[in-house]
Amino acid sequence: MKRFFGLLFVFFMFAQSVGVSEEPKKEPVKSETAQKSGEAVVSKSAPWFAAWDMNDKVINSKNIFSPKTRRVVLVFFATYCKPCIAGLKIIAENREKFEAANIRIVLVNYMEEKAVVQEFLQKHNLESFSVLWDKFGKVSEKFGVLNTGENGVVGSLPKTVVIEKDGKVARIIGKEGEDYVDLIVK
DSSP states (O other), rough: OOHHHHHHHHHHHHHHHHTTTTTOOOOOOOOOOSSTTTTTTTTTOOOOOOOEESEEEEETTTTTOOOTTTTTEEEETTOHHHHHHHOOOHHHHHHHHHHHTTTTEEEEESSSSHHHHHOOOOOOOOTTTEEETTTTHHHHHHSSSSOGGGTTHHHHHHHSEEEEESSSSSEEEOSOOOHHHHHOOO
């Protein structure tokens, strides 16, 4: 019996020295990206869109930029979408970084009742962001939220579309990864 425990001890010490007990290193999770989604194509002009904000003001692809805005980021979400909530948390945590880079974040809700959206924004401390209420899903459709996109990545929520000041699509992002903020800022 002593011999068995002695061998077990030696095996355990050997296993520890060669790293068998260590957890495998995880590769960083990258964001899913695509070149095309709906009518949006990277390096091409973004599709024209219009929707109401939460104050019933019409926002469209032309008046969405202020003189100081370097880029606009459309973040499509639904209140029931768990990956969307995780992505919105990242957006909220990096609000100051986006503001410092003159990036306007515009949250685009996908076809939910206005009261539900307002309650969600309050609950998740997102009220200070611009929010488009895509009541009929037309904006979401133009940006491929309803369509199966290239690589099957972008045909659903969550989706983020980065638009440069010249109106061209810089990036289309599906599920957010560890590089999400860098993809928006850079």
